Amino acid sequence: MKKTIIVTGLLAFMFGMTSCGDGESTPAPEKKTMNFGGTEEPKKEEKAAPADIGDPMTMKGIGPVSSVELGELDQAMVAEGQELFEANCTACHKVEKKFIGPMIKGVMERRNPVWVMNMILNPEEMIKSDPLAKQVMVESNMAIMANQSLTEDQARKILEYFRTL
Ligand code: HEC
Numbered sequence: 109m110k111k112t113i114i115v116t117g118l119l120a121f122m123f124g125m126t127s128c129g130d131g132e133s134t135p136a137p138e139k140k141t142m143n144f145g146g147t148e149e150p151k152k153e154e155k156a157a158p159a160d161i162g163d164p165m166t167m168k169g170i171g172p173v174s175s176v177e178l179g180e181l182d183q184a185m186v187a188e189g190q191e192l193f194e195a196n197c198t199a200c201h202k203v204e205k206k207f208i209g210p211m212i213k214g215v216m217e218r219r220n221p222v223w224v225m226n227m228i229l230n231p232e233e234m235i236k237s238d239p240l241a242k243q244v245m246v247e248s249n250m251a252i253m254a255n256q257s258l259t260e261d262q263a264r265k266i267l268e269y270f271r272t273l
Contacts, residue, residue, distance in 0.1 A: 161239040164219055169238045171226030172260060178221060182268055189269030196256040197266070203273055208251050210244060213273045221267055228263040231255050 161167075168174065193201075193212075200208040215224060219240075227234050227241060231253040234241035245251070258266075 164240050167220055167223050167240050169223040169226035170233050171230030173222050173225040176221040185265045185268040186272055189265035192262050193266050193269055209248055216270050224267055225263050
C-alpha cells in the first residue's frame with residue numbers, strides 16, 4: 109500500500125517535471141497599444157459629408173422675392189448698394205474673407221440672386237427652413253444672420269454691388 113503511494117507520487121512528480129519542461133512557454137510579448145499620448149486612431153469618417161441638397165445656383169430660398177432681373181450693371185445702384193452694405197452688413201461680413209458670416213466675394217457665382225435677396229430680407233426663416241442656408245449656418249459655426257430690416261429695393265442695390273465683387 110505504502111509502495112503504491114510512493115510510485116504514484118513519483119509518477120506525479122515526473123509528470124510534473126515533464127509538463128513543466130515542455131509546457132514552459134515563453135510569455136507572449138506584451139501587446140503594445142499604438143495609442144501614444146492619447147492620439148486617437150483615425151476614424152473611418154471624420155465628418156458626415158454635407159447632405160446633397162442640389163445645385164445652389166438653382167435654389168431660390170424662402171422669402172418675398174421670387175425673381176430678379178439682372179440687366180446691365182447700374183453704377184448708381186452699385187454705389188448705393190456699397191453704402192448700404194457698409195452700414196448694415198460689415199459687422200459680420202468682409203468682402204475678401206470669411207468673418208462671422210461667409211466672404212462676400214464671389215457670392216453671385218455660387219448663389220442664385222433670388223436666394224441672396226431672400227437671405228438678406230428673410231434670414232430667420234431661411235436658416236430655419238432652407239437647406240442651403242442651414243448648411244451655410246453650420247459652416248459659419250452656427251452664427252445667426254440678423255435681419256437688417258431693409259426694403260426690397262435696398263436689398264436689390266446691395267445685390268447690384270455684389271455683382272461687382
Ligand atoms: C449679425 C451678423 C450678420 C449681419 C449683420 C449680416 N449677416 Fe449675412 N450672414 C451672417 C451669417 C452668420 C451667415 C451664414 C448663415 C447663418 O449662419 O445665419 C450669413 C450669410 C449671408 C449670405 C449667404 C452667403 C453665402 O455664401 O451663402 C449673404 C448673401 C449675406 N449673409 C448677406 C448679408 C447682407 C447683405 C447683410 C447686410 C444687409 C448681412 N448679410 C448682414 C451674419 C450676418
